[in-house]
Amino acid sequence: MNQTWIILGGTSTIARAFARMVAIRGDSVVLAGRDMDELEKIAVDCGLRGAPRADSIAFDARDPASFTPIVDLAKAEQGTVSAAVFVGSMPAQEEIDADPSLVDGTIADSFTGPARFLTMLAPVLEERGTGTVVGVGSVAGDRGRLGNYVYGASKAGFHAYLSGLRNRLGRSGVHVVTVKPGTVDTAMTWGMEKLPFVAPPEKIAADILRAADRKKDIIYTPLIWWPIMTIIRAIPERIFKKLEI
Numbered sequence: 001m002n003q004t005w006i007i008l009g010g011t012s013t014i015a016r017a018f019a020r021m022v023a024i025r026g027d028s029v030v031l032a033g034r035d036m037d038e039l040e041k042i043a044v045d046c047g048l049r050g051a052p053r054a055d056s057i058a059f060d061a062r063d064p065a066s067f068t069p070i071v072d073l074a075k076a077e078q079g080t081v082s083a084a085v086f087v088g089s090m091p092a093q094e095e096i097d098a099d100p101s102l103v104d105g106t107i108a109d110s111f112t113g114p115a116r117f118l119t120m121l122a123p124v125l126e127e128r129g130t131g132t133v134v135g136v137g138s139v140a141g142d143r144g145r146l147g148n149y150v151y152g153a154s155k156a157g158f159h160a161y162l163s164g165l166r167n168r169l170g171r172s173g174v175h176v177v178t179v180k181p182g183t184v185d186t187a188m189t190w191g192m193e194k195l196p197f198v199a200p201p202e203k204i205a206a207d208i209l210r211a212a213d214r215k216k217d218i219i220y221t222p223l224i225w226w227p228i229m230t231i232i233r234a235i236p237e238r239i240f241k242k243l244e245i
Contacts, residue, residue, distance in 0.1 A: 002052070002079030003131075004028040006070060006121075008059055008114065009086035011038045014136070014184060017205035018084060023051035032059035032070055061087050061113025062105065067120055074124045083121060084134040084208070085114045090151045103150055110154035115161045122169060129173040132212045135162040136179045139220065142229045145245055166217060177211050178218045179204075182225040197224055 005022050009015050010031030019029050023046035031039045031046075031054070039056035046054040057073065060066045074081045089109040096102045118133060125131045140148050141155030159178055166176035183198045199222050207221040220226040235243070 002028065004030060004053070004077050004079065004081050006030045006032060006074060006081065006083040007086065008032050008061075008083070008117065009088070010042060010056070011035050012086045013201040014181070014204050014208075015084070015086040016042055017201045018086070018208060019046050020049055021205055021209050023047070023049040023054065026050055026052065028053040029055070030070070030073060031056045034058070034060050059087075059117075061117075062108045064113075064116060067117045070117070071120050071124060074121060080130050081125065081128065082132040082134075082212070083118065083125075084136070084212075085118070086136050087114050088136070088138075088151075088155075090148065093146075093148050093150065096150050106150050107154045107157070110151065111157040111161070114158065118161075118165060122165065125169060125174045126172040131174050132215075133162075133165065133169065133174065133176045134179060134208055134212055135165075135176065136181065136208070137162070139180050139182050139225050139229050141180070143232055143240070146243075147245075175212075175215045177208070177216055179208050179211065180218065180220045180225065180229075182220070182222060182228075197222060197228075 005027055007015050007019055007029060010019065010033045019031060019042060023029055029046050029051050031043050033039050036056060036058060043054040043056045057070055058066050059070060087109055089106055091102050091106060096106065114135070135158060137159045138155040140152035141159050144152050162176055162178045169176055181204050184204055185198050185200055204221050207219060211219045220229065
């Protein structure tokens with residue numbers, strides 16, 4: 001059956017790798033984001049790699065007016081429609097502390113914008129009774145840490161939203177995967193020092209596609225982050241609040 005992936009945040013490093021992988025296996029892609037020139041280049045690349053169709057469309061998580069054309073496109077699509085959300089922004093916590101207005105954009109990019117879009121898309125997927133939603137969160141959402149608690153809070157909210165969406169859409173045959181990556185070698189982390197277990201974006205993309213195919217509910221990637229976060233979540237708050245992690 002034909003499958004079309006709507007990829008939000010299509011210019012992100014992980015999204016590029018994911019788009020290439022689904023193109024190679026013969027899926028169509030709709031790349032959505034703000035940088036149209038770059039999206040079009042990625043779309044051409046996906047077409048050359050085997051995607052039957054590769055399009056680009058404008059999307060801005062902070063501009064709900066950009067959501068409707070993508071939902072309309074999904075309604076008109078033939079075959080299975082799936083969506084993968086790679087949208088997010090992570091200003092340094094010290095930048096947010098100096099300029100609290102950055103809180104709004106961080107939460108819009110990483111939680112409320114994607115959640116609003118997926119809520120608009122949900123009835124389309126329910127009516128078809130098939131498809132997959134991939135929501136990329138972060139291990140940062142598992143616990144509020146000193147160095148990035150605003151970003152972590154936005155991803156924690158997105159995790160909870162995806163859990164509820166999985167409960168809703170699963171009743172009609174649509175599967176929702178929550179992805180919790182650790183540190184990835186992307187533009188978001190360039191220049192940061194002492195980052196543990198940094199993974200290449202291709203590794204993360206491959207894990208995401210495997211999880212979608214196998215209908216996993218929640219994955220940590222790389223897997224080393226599952227025991228790490230299990231330990232971090234288990235630390236009593238009276239101790240955790242004194243740690244610099």
